[in-house]
Amino acid sequence: MKTTDVTVLDEPKIHDPSAEAVIEPAVESRPRRTTGVKEAKIYIDGKFYSEANAKISVFDHGLLYGDGIFEGIRFYNGRVFRLEEHLHRLWDSARSICLEIPMTMRNMTEAVLETIRQNHLRDGYIRLLVTRGIGNLGLNPTQCKSPSVIIIAATIALYHEDFYKKGLTIVTCATRRSNPAALNPAVKSLNYLNNVMARVEANLAGADEALMLNDAGNVAECTADNVFIVKHGQIFTPPVASGALRGITRSVVFEIAAELGVKVRETDITRHDVFVADECFLTGTAAEIVPVVKADGRSIGNGKPGPVTARIIARFRQVTRETGTPISA
Ligand SMILES: Cc1ncc(COP(=O)(O)O)c(C=O)c1O
Numbered sequence: 001m002k003t004t005d006v007t008v009l010d011e012p013k014i015h016d017p018s019a020e021a022v023i024e025p026a027v028e029s030r031p032r033r034t035t036g037v038k039e040a041k042i043y044i045d046g047k048f049y050s051e052a053n054a055k056i057s058v059f060d061h062g063l064l065y066g067d068g069i070f071e072g073i074r075f076y077n078g079r080v081f082r083l084e085e086h087l088h089r090l091w092d093s094a095r096s097i098c099l100e101i102p103m104t105m106r107n108m109t110e111a112v113l114e115t116i117r118q119n120h121l122r123d124g125y126i127r128l129l130v131t132r133g134i135g136n137l138g139l140n141p142t143q144c145k146s147p148s149v150i151i152i153a154a155t156i157a158l159y160h161e162d163f164y165k166k167g168l169t170i171v172t173c174a175t176r177r178s179n180p181a182a183l184n185p186a187v188k189s190l191n192y193l194n195n196v197m198a199r200v201e202a203n204l205a206g207a208d209e210a211l212m213l214n215d216a217g218n219v220a221e222c223t224a225d226n227v228f229i230v231k232h233g234q235i236f237t238p239p240v241a242s243g244a245l246r247g248i249t250r251s252v253v254f255e256i257a258a259e260l261g262v263k264v265r266e267t268d269i270t271r272h273d274v275f276v277a278d279e280c281f282l283t284g285t286a287a288e289i290v291p292v293v294k295a296d297g298r299s300i301g302n303g304k305p306g307p308v309t310a311r312i313i314a315r316f317r318q319v320t321r322e323t324g325t326p327i328s329a
Contacts, residue, residue: 066190
C-alpha cells in the first residue's frame with residue numbers, strides 16, 4: 001500500500017511550541033491534512049461544502065451527547081467494498097437507538113457514490129454519520145426534529161505498510177468494553193469514549209493497540225478492530241455476544257477462511273489464549289487485516305506474522321480490489 005499522499009491516521013504528532021501561543025478560530029486551527037483530498041467536497045444533508053465551510057450546529061446532539069451513529073467504509077479500485085452490508089448495519093444501529101435516517105437506503109447509496117465522485121477518488125475511505133440533529137441543551141432526543149447526514153471522503157492509511165509486514169504490539173487495557181446492558185457495542189454510535197479511553201491506555205503503554213476485555217474478563221475486541229487468533233491450524237474469534245462489533249471485515253475473514261479450508265470458531269477467548277496462540281491478527285475497515293506479534297510483552301508464536309494470517313491478507317487484498325459497488329455513474 002502506498003502511504004505517501006494519504007492521511008496516515010497514526011502519524012506521530014510533531015510538537016510545535018510556537019503554535020501554543022496562538023488562539024485562532026476553531027475552523028482555522030483544524031489540522032491541515034484532514035481528508036487528504038485537495039479541494040475536498042463534504043456532503044451535509046444533500047449539499048456539498050468545502051472543508052472550511054462544512055459545519056454543523058453546536059446544538060447538534062451528535063456533538064453535545066455523542067447521540068448519533070456512523071460507518072467507516074472503504075473503496076478500492078473504483079468500487080465501494082461491502083456498501084450494502086455497511087448500510088444495513090447503519091440502519092440497524094439507527095433502529096436500535098430510535099433514530100430515523102432521513103432518506104432511503106437507495107438514496108444513501110447514491111449519496112455515498114456521488115460524494116466519492118465529487119472528490120475524484122478511486123481508492124479511499126468514507127466516514128458516514130447520521131447525527132440526532134439540532135436540539136436544545138437537554139438530552140431528550142424528542143427535541144431534535146431533523147437528523148443530519150454527513151459524508152466525508154478521504155484518502156487513508158491507518159498503519160504504515162511496515163506494520164503489515166512486521167505486525168503490531170498490543171496491551172490489555174483496564175478499560176472494559178461497554179457492558180451491552182449499558183451501551184451495546186453492536187450499535188456503532190458516535191459515543192466512542194469507551195474505545196478512546198482504551199486507546200489512551202495503549203498510547204501510554206507505548207503499544208500499537210489495546211486489547212479490550214468484557215465484564216467477564218474475556219477478550220471482546222480492540223479499540224476499532226475485531227480480534228482473531230490461530231491455534232493448531234484453526235481460527236478463533238470472540239462471538240458478538242462477548243461485546244465485539246459484528247465487523248464487516250470479520251465476516252469477510254469468515255468467507256476467506258471457508259474458501260481456504262480453514263475452520264473458524266466463534267468462542268470465548270481469554271488473554272491466556274492470546275498469549276499461547278500461534279498467530280493473532282486484527283480486522284477492521286480502516287486497519288484492514290493486520291498481524292499482531294506481541295501481547296502484554298509475550299511474543300505470539302515465533303514473534304513474526306504467521307502463514308495463515310499472510311494467506312488471509314493476500315486473499316483479502318484480491319477480494320477488495322475485485323468486488324464492490326462501482327463508483328462511476
Ligand atoms: C469497535 C469496533 N470494532 C470492530 C470494528 C471493525 O468493524 P468493520 O470490519 O466493520 O470495520 C470497528 C470498525 O468499524 C469498530 O469500531
